[in-house]
Amino acid sequence: MSHHIVEVKDLRHSYPDGTEALRGVSFTIHHGESVAVIGANGAGKSTLLLHLNGYLPPTAGEVRIGDTPVVRTTLNEVRRTVGMVFQDPDDQLFMPTVGEDVAFGPLNLGLPPGEVERRVEESLARVGAGHLRDKPPYRLSGGEKKRAAIATVLSMSPDILVMDEPTAGLDPFARRQLMGLLREFRHTKIFTSHDLDMVLELCERTIVLKEGLVAADGPPREIFRNAELLAACHLEPPFSMQGCPVCGNKGCQR
Amino acid sequence: MAHIETALRDLNRLDLLAGGDSAIHRLDPRAKVLVTLVYIVSVVSFGRYEVSGLIPFAIFPLVMVAVSGLPPGIVVRKLLVVLPFAALVGLFNPLFDREPLLSFGSLAVSGGWVSFVSIILRAALTVGGAVVLVAVTGFAGVCRALQRFGVPRAFVVQLLFLYRYIFVLGDEGIRMSRARELRSFAGRGMGLRAYGSLLGSLLLRTWDRAERIHMAMLSRGFQGEFHARRESSFGRREMAFTAGWCFLFMLLRFVNVPRLIGVLVTGVFR
Numbered sequence: 116m117s118h119h120i121v122e123v124k125d126l127r128h129s130y131p132d133g134t135e136a137l138r139g140v141s142f143t144i145h146h147g148e149s150v151a152v153i154g155a156n157g158a159g160k161s162t163l164l165l166h167l168n169g170y171l172p173p174t175a176g177e178v179r180i181g182d183t184p185v186v187r188t189t190l191n192e193v194r195r196t197v198g199m200v201f202q203d204p205d206d207q208l209f210m211p212t213v214g215e216d217v218a219f220g221p222l223n224l225g226l227p228p229g230e231v232e233r234r235v236e237e238s239l240a241r242v243g244a245g246h247l248r249d250k251p252p253y254r255l256s257g258g259e260k261k262r263a264a265i266a267t268v269l270s271m272s273p274d275i276l277v278m279d280e281p282t283a284g285l286d287p288f289a290r291r292q293l294m295g296l297l298r299e300f301r302h303t304k305i306f307t308s309h310d311l312d313m314v315l316e317l318c319e320r321t322i323v324l325k326e327g328l329v330a331a332d333g334p335p336r337e338i339f340r341n342a343e344l345l346a347a348c349h350l351e352p353p354f355s356m357q358g359c360p361v362c363g364n365k366g367c368q369r
Numbered sequence: 370m371a372h373i374e375t376a377l378r379d380l381n382r383l384d385l386l387a388g389g390d391s392a393i394h395r396l397d398p399r400a401k402v403l404v405t406l407v408y409i410v411s412v413v414s415f416g417r418y419e420v421s422g423l424i425p426f427a428i429f430p431l432v433m434v435a436v437s438g439l440p441p442g443i444v445v446r447k448l449l450v451v452l453p454f455a456a457l458v459g460l461f462n463p464l465f466d467r468e469p470l471l472s473f474g475s476l477a478v479s480g481g482w483v484s485f486v487s488i489i490l491r492a493a494l495t496v497g498g499a500v501v502l503v504a505v506t507g508f509a510g511v512c513r514a515l516q517r518f519g520v521p522r523a524f525v526v527q528l529l530f531l532y533r534y535i536f537v538l539g540d541e542g543i544r545m546s547r548a549r550e551l552r553s554f555a556g557r558g559m560g561l562r563a564y565g566s567l568l569g570s571l572l573l574r575t576w577d578r579a580e581r582i583h584m585a586m587l588s589r590g591f592q593g594e595f596h597a598r599r600e601s602s603f604g605r606r607e608m609a610f611t612a613g614w615c616f617l618f619m620l621l622r623f624v625n626v627p628r629l630i631g632v633l634v635t636g637v638f639r
Contacts, residue, residue: 168588191590199588205537206581211509211529223590251384251509253536271589 119146119181119274119303121167121197126176128162136162138327139176144320149304151314151335154324155349160279160307161202163324167277167305168197180275195224198273198302202280204260208252213244213263216252220271238269242296258289262296275303282310311353315339323348379446383500386439387507393437398506398514400607404429404614405502409495411618417484418470421627423491429614430497437505447500448493455492459485508532526595537578542571 121144128137136159144150152160165171166178169185178185185193201207210216217238221231239245242262247255255263261281268276281297282290294313297304308314314321314335321338323331325348331338338344339352351357358364387394393401408429415422434441466481503511509529516525545567553563 165584170584170587194588194590197588199585201581201585203581206578207585209530209533209582209586211507211512211533219586219591220589223592223594249388252533254385267589 120144120179121275121303121305122177122179123163123166124177124179126163126166126178127174128159128166128171129174136327137166140324140327140329141176142322142329142332144303144305147301147303148320149318150306150320150322151318152305152307152322152324153309153311153314153350154330158324158348159327160324164199164277164279164305164307167275168194168199195271196273197275197277198268198271200265200268200276200278200281202283204257204264205252207264207267208260210252212249212251213239213255213266214248216263217248217267217270220267224271234270234272238266239263241269242266243292256289258285258292261285261289261293265296273302275305276300277305279307280309281306282308282313311335311339311350312355315353315355323350379443382443383447383504384507386443386504387510389438389505391437391505393433393505396610397603397607398510399517399603400611401502401506402511402514402518403611405498407615407618408498411622412491412494412498414622415487415491417487418480420483420487420490422621422625423487423494425621425626426494426618427497428617430494430501433501433505437501439501439504443504444497444500448496451496452489452492455489458492459488462488522595534578538571538575541574545571 123140123142126137126140129135140163152163154160166173169190180193180196183189183192208216210219214235217235218231221234239248242265244259244262244266247259247263252260282293285293294317297317318335321333321335322329323338330348331344339356345351412423412426434444462485463479463481466484467479469477470480470483471478512525512529516522549563549567
């Protein structure tokens with residue numbers, strides 16, 4: 116199905132203060148791919164994500180979701196197709212209870228009440244948060260908030276999931292749980308992350324951004340072996356590929 | 370700063386109570402909001418020297434607390450927070466209004482003191498009623514009732530957001546203030562100036578957050594309208610609840626029950 120393709124062509128973005136966050140980024144992501152966008156702080160990752168659902172208008176270049184160009188008139192369609200999970204779940208959970216928050220998207224889509232109800236239940240069950248339904252968001256733990264935030268997006272049944280730093284700020288258990296969850300999703304997935312071990316486990320493709328340009332694009336295993344590239348982009352190989360400090364095992368770098 | 374933390378946590382607890390399940394919790398929020406409104410208006414509408422007529426009105430918060438199973442301690446604590454403000458409002462009444470109004474034997478009580486007591490009593494009753502309302506309905510429930518009464522959506526949404534983010538904002542403020550305190554070594558830090566820039570950056574952070582929330586709303590198809598799902602209905606129980614209390618309030622408002630009892634008792638012994 117062609118509408119699961121994400122196509123970014125020579126995308127440029129300058130902020131009003133003159134900062135050039137993106138300076139000509141191009142790539143195509145195909146249906147069902149799981150892609151990580153990595154890079155140093157300020158490399159343009161978050162800016163790139165905000166273009167994928169049309170929150171920021173490009174200064175130059177183009178973003179297409181399937182056959183639809185992301186422009187003002189197609190925003191509704193694009194935002195239904197591309198589900199965006201923000202880094203801070205507190206920004207995403209703004210309704211009085213989790214259940215109402217999950218219903219927010221479907222209600223905006225104008226779905227009938229029965230269908231909304233079905234979707235709320237289904238998406239909460241999907242992330243294992245059925246019991247949180249009537250709780251107010253400020254009473255959830257970090258991991259619970261994150262899963263609830265994902266449910267709010269799933270309830271719109273998007274074809275493409277975009278997540279900003281999904282594992283940031285989670286404890287190891289909650290992180291594992293979330294990774295297990297993400298692995299099950301059959302959507303096209305695009306993450307930004309500094310958690311390169313997660314990238315290694317979940318993604319078959321990595322796009323490395325450096326100062327608003329694509330510095331590399333390929334399988335994570337290959338990219339993480341390229342010490343020169345990583346150093347130039349202010350990155351390090353994931354811990355699982357580094358040597359062990361206790362037993363002196365060298366890892367797979369050298 | 371500690372007291373702000375406790376205040377936030379207290380607000381939190383009040384809302385937690387709204388998750389209870391009693392006959393009163395289950396009523397449609399509109400009935401409870403309406404009754405509380407009538408209650409407050411009737412309490413406030415008494416004359417300034419009224420004391421005895423107000424006392425029977427305590428029955429409303431008392432019955433609500435008893436039936437809904439709220440811990441009375443929380444309501445009392447909230448009252449204790451508010452009463453000093455009421456006392457401040459009435460503070461000058463005894464000084465300016467010295468005309469004797471009542472006398473117990475040789476002891477004359479001035480009109481000022483009577484109105485002072487009346488103010489305190491009114492504050493306790495109205496705040497008690499409002500606290501009980503929030504505790505059995507939840508803030509979101511109150512807002513939803515307001516919306517269904519026809520309050521403009523913009524106001525209701527503002528209220529809901531205020532309530533949703535007061536905890537996040539409060540947490541942020543507490544973190545910043547803690548950071549300041551830890552580096553000011555029990556001194557005044559840099560005094561008010563530090564608080565000025567602290568508030569400034571809190572405002573900027575709030576601004577940023579508002580933008581991110583708006584972004585999150587837009588990406589889920591928000592087009593300026595909140596769609597509410599109908600849950601509860603205004604049925605016969607709600608009717609009975611509203612009519613019963615409103616009738617009682619009117620009765621208590623226009624018939625001074627303590628005086629009536631007094632007249633009856635003294636009449637019997639005459």
